[in-house]
Amino acid sequence: MEKAQEVTPLLQVTGVTKRFGGFTALDAVDLAVAPGERLGLIGPNGSGKSTLVNCIAGTLRNDAGRIELNGRDIGREPAFRRVHLGVSRSFQIPRPFKSMSVIDNLRIPILWGQTPNSADGVSPWNLGSDPGLRATDEAMKILEEIGLSAKCDAMSGGLTQVDMRKLELARAIAAKPALLIADEAMAGLSASEVDDILRLLFGMKERGVAVIMIEHVMRAVMKFSERIAVLVAGRKIADGDPQAVVAQPDVVTAYLGQ
Amino acid sequence: MEFPTALVLNAIIAGLLLGGFYAAMSVGISISFGMLDVVNIAHPGFIILGSYIAYIVSDRLGIDPIAVSLALSPLFFLLGMAIYRIYYLCFEKRGQESLRGLAFFFGILFITEVALVLVFGVDYRSVRGAYSETTWRLGPMDFPMRLVVPFLVSIAMVVGIELFLARTFFGRAVLAVAQDSLALRLMGVDTLRVKEFAFALSIATAGVAGAFLIVIQPVQPAIGREYIGLVFAVCVLGGMGSIRGTLVGAFVLGLAESFTSTFAGPSWAPAVSFGLLLAALAFKPSGLFGR
Amino acid sequence: MSHSRFALVAFAVAGAIIAASPLVPNDYYFSAAYTVLQFVILATAWNILGGYAGYVNFGSAAFFAVGAYSSVFLYKWAHPPLIVMIVSGTVAAGLLGLAVGYLTLRMRGVFFAIATLALAVVLYTFVVNWDYVGGARGAYILQPRDLPFGLTRYIHVLYAAMVLMTAFALVIARTIETSAIGRGLAAIRDDELAAECAGVPTLRLKVLAASVSGALMGMAGTTFPYYLSYVEPSAAFNLSYAVNSIAMPLIGGMMSWIGPLLGALLLGTVQQVVQVTVSSEWNLLIVGVLLVVFVTLAPNGIMGWVDAWKRRKK
């Protein structure tokens, strides 16, 4: 495996710790993601995966450690600015904007999530006529890829669980991130649907988008990940080539529980 | 500003007695609003209704107004059930959020006020218990029975409700319905009946608090509007859905008002009390004992 | 319709209404219209924070009173023309809105509502003890004698000002609603955390909505001292402003600027008509009953019916 030359990593998490009262959810976790890299993040329930995601996304403030994006410390940035800087996450439990249609749900990240100084985009603060309407074709493209274009005008509150998960992912992608965090995007999907999502996530590589996939569907994780990190009880116990990591004794015991 | 001991002692007593009264006024809101998320703006209206019922019955039969209100609380209980049934059909069943209930209860507040004007007229009414003019003196401290009796009955009522909710099955069901009515429904409990019972209980406390009010000061139909802010403030300061919190919140506001009136300017009492609430909300949004 | 064209249409209609005022048979209709339009502005303004962003403001009477009392202060201090009073009252209330906006940082939902109620009580106590503006004694604000444009009665000036202010409020509300900011606010209303993670600057939008909402509510109160000629705290902080500013958007529908307009015109007109036809306490009873009936029959407001009908028709 050629040594990645000294390119600065897209995401550099060093020594991140998070405590809730006495309980230590994250204990000095280090993690690095290169631009466009496909990282699998696995671990039993309650291992701190979601907490790590929330610390990276900014919805939780880590008690110690640094989080850098493209070498810049984003530890103090509010969540919305981290989205502008290129970090976009989907939620494990879908959180659609219920009063809006499916396509309107995508207009929010397109208008507000994309890096505001992007050349073509008009700033959302501009009070001209509704820029949301101009985002239609961009939104429809994402909906086609994710397979929701037929329901674009349906109310998002009425979608099935599976479609809601797809909408979650579509919304995260619509923010044109540099790093996409897919939090259990495939739970409960059929095999063919898992393949559709995998194809979509593979497509991220060409757009230079790095992906952290958090999944229990091992088949998808093994197929997708260029590298796998394993979290157990708030500590990273493995990080490297997928086959080697899965074979590691302590990973096996953590999963199968001896 | 000197603090002579007699003034301080009496300020504490007055604050606690006032707090006891405020607790009786607010415990109903702590149940309906704190636990059931029903924004019952008309609660002070039902308190005034309680005052008038206590006035009429005790005026005719010569029984003590507070005794009358306790005896008649089942009537208020039934009234509460009827109101909740209407509220449930119009709002709760369709999953309306509580804001809609706010306008509904504003309407009810106006209706009760005008109904009282039509039935009882607009003159000031008041009632005298046998104890209204007696005051116990204990050294520098004095205990006006006009405030002590409502205080004692109020504490008994509030503690009784707390024990009922904590100890009995039905009480625990009410607490549970506050946290997660879906889970309760999955366990086969008819949440409608539990909520109806809880709301009816809150209106019953309003009837009793009404008797306290009319013993303490003269009442006329429009006075209810003055107490809307107070009852919600006590409930939220104490902590949503916590009866113990309501009691503590009531004492905090009662003491704040009493000390401000005695030592600073009485005109600033509401600003101090509500300023306290604002500060508490800013530092501990879910109130002192909130869930 | 684009924002600028809508603004042109709105102010054109306002101009037409003002131009048509000589056709009005007598002054009663100006006085009644002044009050109804006052509630249109209050409801529209309340809805910007309450309907669009989902933050319920219980203290709208305080914003109205800030607008009214800033006019009283200016009247006593420098007696400037009406337009100066309107602008400064709006700015003052907007600053209060800014402060309330930052409250949303710490509080949400019912706690925010109770905090605004507490803020209103604190402000009421300050005004009661502020002698310069009359405090509890109240202050006399005499309507000017010399009237512009050859109008005969000052109520015509107040009415015209209120029509223009209503147009201004509606334009602001619609512009916010049908822009990216409006979409951002709707996202905050539906799920604030998800909105933040979709890149919406939730705090800035909430502060903007609270400031604009507060400013417009204050604007509704700026001409009130002249309308009343004698302002004392319990008139400016009246319960009817808190009640109506919430009930009217609820009845009309909270999703768009048309809702509060409809609700205010409907409930406001009913209150005005009942008040000067029913010579007894029944008028308050009728308002109470109507409030209950409207809210139960129109769960999502009148606009809710319209949307449901449209969706059924499609």
Add this chain to the structure above:
Amino acid sequence: MKRLVASFSGALVALSLLAAPVLAQQPLKIGFGMSLTGPLAGNGKAALISMQIWAEDVNAKGGILGRKVELVYYDDQTNPSTVPSIYSKLLDVDKVDLVVSGYGTNVIAPAMPIMMQRSMTFMGLFGLNVNSKFDYDRYFQIMPSGPEPAIGWTQGFFDTAMGLNPKPATVALVGADAEYPALALQGAREQVKRTGLKVVYDKTYPPNTVDFSPIVRAIQATNPDLVYVASYPPDSAGMIRAANEIGLKTRMFGGGMVGPQFAALKAQLGPLLNGLVNYETFAPDVADKFPSLEQFLAKYQARAAKEGVDALGFYLPPFAYAMMEVLEQAIKAVGSLDQAKLADYMHKNEFNTYVGKVRFGKNGEWAQGRMLAVQYKGITGNDLEQWRKPGHVTVLTPAPYKTGNVATPYQDSRK
């Protein structure tokens, strides 16, 4: 079909001819807003009943200028912002011939601009110092507070106090944060300047205060010779109860308390009122000075119980009736409804009414104030009958109505 229409229109013409003479007999409409709901509904309803009794009396005698009197009124809900619309409707739509005001300063003032624009003669009911700012020459006011209302209102209490031997030195001022009490306290402060007293307590309290003992204790701590209170009924009851509960020691207590004038508080407080020095507008002890008032009170008290308003009617009802008497006498004297002539007549002449002789001076206020300062004494038990007979209300000032001297100090005269 055509024939039918012809005969029908014929009948119509005949009818209209018939109706013609009746038209001249158009009713004389008197319009006003009155608080029938909200906090001041008690006073509003009592005033309304008195004005209705007046209308019935006048119509029984054949009305005014041969026209039956009709009262056109709306509920202002004790909310000043309803007043401009109500009075525009009365003048522009209902086209009333005459207007009078509702009860209290904060509903009279908002009507003033409309009255001035239409130069109507406007009769006010218990407005305190309203016209000093408007300076409108056709405004008149029926409350006997005198040329300087706020000072006239407090004159009795302070004159009596300064008559004490030895002269009092310190005074405590307390009142509600509301329009009337604030104006009364302003008058009291002017009295303090005039008399050279030292103010040892001067604070106000929020109107919905429940417990007054903290306030009364703070006052007792300053050990004042006099305690002047300006309050509304619930506060007055609370203040008097607290004074009794903590045993307030001072030479004179009372002043500007609204409440003890009403039957409800007279019955509820009963003996607690003993020793209180307060203002009144009438007392059975001076009934001889107002001979015809007895028959009005009989009519009023008959209806009061049924309507749920003040059972005695000593405070406001006689003045609501007197206000209409003044208008009646002015219209009859002038012989028309010409507002200018009416105003001129009312400025120049004295009126004999149920509340005695009324003459208007500066700003339409009474030329000579006659607020009674009284002291309650010898009340036993809580029945209302004892208040109907003289012997419990000593009138201290003004001189022509004086029936006795003040008993001090307050704590002794309470026994």
